[in-house]
Amino acid sequence: MKRILILGAGTAGTMMANKLVRALPEWRITVVDRDDVHVYQPGLLFLPFGAYREDELLKPRRKLLDARVEVRLQEIDRVAPDEKRVYLAGGEKLDYEILIVATGSRILPEATSGLTGAGWKESAFDFYTLEGALALRNRLASFEGGRLVVNVVDMPIKCPVAPLEFLFLADAYFQKRGIRDKVELAYATPLDGAFTKPRASATLGDLLKQRNIEVIPDYLASDVDGERRILKAYDGREVNYDLLVTVPLHGGSETITRSQMGDGGGWLPTHKHTLQSLKWPSVFALGDATDLPSSKAGAVAHFQSEVLFGNLLRFISGRPLEAEFDGHTNCFIETGHGKAMLIDFNYETEPLPGRFPLPGIGPFTLLEESATNHWGKLAFKWVYWNLLVAGKELPLDHRMLLAGKWS
């Protein structure tokens, strides 16, 4: 039996495995991951503010995978793409016909000098890991005032709007606790504004200003002095903090680097539109693991999975691949106080105002705050567990449509 081997059972790997196992009964679909805990990553943002309990965000990977999918819970030693073989840490060798790299991304706080030294998990936290988000929850609960700085070390990061959402939610959280006037909120970002794309940047920048959140642009953090609680930048600027919420440098999986398949950041060089590896025709990539200039987010993995699914079927039957992936991304941006914004964009088109998905009706509002968007974001957890990772078809086009957008 020929094998499609999927590395990683996160959002991307799980939904791909479930889609493929239903469509290709004559193929063996095998998934490898190091553990059996699937984290609902969008929920990590809410965890520090006590909006979710941790057990709501965790499910066993096996339960989310179709029973027909073969699962190996093991570390991967290395991939040998020229031999079409993957060596597992336990010594097992898995031969494959097609390899799908869905190894995701990870945070590298130790890459910023001093960040994980003095004060780590005391006055400096991340919220991109379960442990980080939980530690931050405890610290926030006892925070009685001072200067809270959110810093993005460098792009790319998972869910590029998450740092902004964190600030909006923090603003609402401190207001609710009645100590907003005792808290200074600041955002130090390597970008030249709130966001990369001009119109969204302007809109989000306005929202930050309205909420009295200081933006420190072009700030490329070089190191952290945890004892004196100072964040330093390469250009010599210094930012002091009482509580630092860092979005550390991101990198691809160690497996990819170890197998010498990645670029300098550990990302797999991937064709921007077909999702095939630029070097090995039988290797494809999905989700955060790619080096594509699209967002590293679950929605992207979903849109990519539809393109990849079609391309794999073409690949198997020897037909040419179709270059369909357009960089489509959409995400809800929590803005606090029961409201959220929605943005929908791709490689070429920046986020525009309008209605989504039905033109003129919505129910979601693009680039504009509304309560419906917030409900959408909360409902998404159910959609994620029951439809998205299950690989069910969602009634959304994987291409970004200009319908319903006002230019």
Added chain:
Amino acid sequence: MEIQERLDRLSAQMEFLVERQEKREETFDELSPLLREVMAVATGKLDDIEKRGWLKSIAALGEVAARVLDHYTADDVRALGEAIVSILDTVKALTQPEVLAIVGEAGEGLQHADEARPIGLFGMARASRNQDVKKGMAVLMELLRHVGRAAHAVAEKDGAKADRKTRLAATLGPRKKKALGIERTRVPRLPPHEPEKPKTNGHASTVIDGISFTADGHLADASQWTRALAENIATREGVALTAEHWRLVEAARNDFLQNKAAANIRKLTQISGLPTKEIYALFPKAPGRTIAKIAGTPKPVGCI
């Protein structure tokens, strides 16, 4: 024994539930491609509708409804609902071609009302000899007769309700006056129709020495780049280019030509072999963007 029975019943129940759950899953699987088709069609249709401005018209209708609500209470509207048939009958009667012709002609007369000279009793007697006026008087008399008959009928029928009617009239009076425009009132105005803004996508350009630059100061057409132009841009950015600077600029330029994307700082460290600190020593302010400007590439996007 009893427990066993209960367990049996429970397991039967469970089986039923599981089966139903599976059915539901199947239904969803069957329905989802259909749903997607429906969404695609709906998206297209609605886009068309929105482009034709229908949705804006509906929104405007909503405003009209809001205005009606400002002037009438729910009771008014209910009363209006009850009377709708007779209102429509009246409208129908009034819009018959013959009636419209008469009203139209009468309107004509009213348009020239300012030309009419005042007349006294004798004038009236003289005018009544005119055939048209005679016919008009006959019509008016007929009309008066109808009005009188209707008034009688109403008076007889509503004799008992008279009390309530006067009360209603008293409360509705000023509101109706407002609605009819006799009494001026502040009416919520429709938002002005905003002209569509041109799509910029951040590429609004400025032209310096015949060369176009994007709004954020990057060369609009990367192929126009020359070393002399790079020197000019560097001067504008406050950087005096040394051989060390040039090494970076050239590395950024070559990488852009190869990869069709502008390198950010981290990429620059990889392709030039210089650590971030040294890049900052050469280009102290926002080096990523400054180098991109000098190398004639677009702004490096932080991968988004």
